[in-house]
Amino acid sequence: MYAIVEMAGQQFKVAKDQKVYVHRLQTEEGKKVTFDNVLLLDDGKNVTIGAPAIDGAAVEAKVIKHLRGDKVIVFHKKRRKGYRKKNGHRQSLTEIVIESIVAKGAKKAKAAEPKKAAPKKEAAPKVEAKKAAPKKAAGKADDLKKIEGIGPKIAETLIAAGIATFADLAKTKAEKISEVIADVRGNHVTDTWPAQAKLAADGKWDELKKWQDELDGGKPA
Known part of the structure; x- marks a missing residue:
C-alpha cells in the first residue's frame, strides 16, 4: 500500500516504514506528526484519487531528527561585466519515518484560526478652514x-x-x-x-x- 501525500509543501510517494526527508518541521524529535492532505491511495486492489484530497485519509509519521542537507553551490556570472558571485546553501531538513497510512476515519488537524485584528477607528476627517475668497463681480469685468x-x-x-x-x-x-x-x-x-x-x-x-x-x-x- 502506498500513498501520495503533501508534506511541508512537497508531494511524496510514501509507504509504511519508509524514511523521508522533508523541509524542516516544527515538531520536536521523537514526536509523531500526521499529514492529512492525501492526494492518492493505492491498497493493491483499488486506487482512490482525491478531489483534491481524500476525505478521512492520513499518513502518520514519527520525527527522527532534524538535520541540514548537502551543500549546494550557487554561482552567478554576468558576461563582459566582470561580475561573479558564489554562494553556498544547505537546506534545513527533517528526517521522518512513515508509521502508518490510514485510508478512512482520520481526524483532520484543526488549523489555528488567525486572530482577528481589532477594527481600526476611522480618523475624523480634517476640516480645513476655507480662506475667504475676494469678492468677484458677476459677469465679465470691463477695462x-x-x-x-x-x-x-x-x-x-x-x-x-x-x-x-x-x-x-x-x-x-x-x-x-x-x-x-x-x-x-x-x-x-x-x-x-x-x-x-x-x-x-x-x-x-x-x-x-x-x-x-x-x-x-x-x-x-
Missing part, C-alpha cells in the same frame, strides 16, 4: 483703465470691491470711489470718473476721447 485717472492698481481695487464694469462705476458716487481706493498711493481726483464711465457704458467712445483730451489725471487741465 476700467480706459477711464482717465484710473491705473492698474486702482482698477484691481475697484474690481475687488465689486465695481467691475463701466455701468457699476457710473452708478457709484465719487465720494464712495474715493473711500474704496483710499489705500492706493497717490492723489486721485474721482469727480469725473462716474461721468466718464457713463459715456463708456453707452458706447460713446468718440465723445469720451474728446473729453479725456481735455483732462489731466481725471481732472480738468
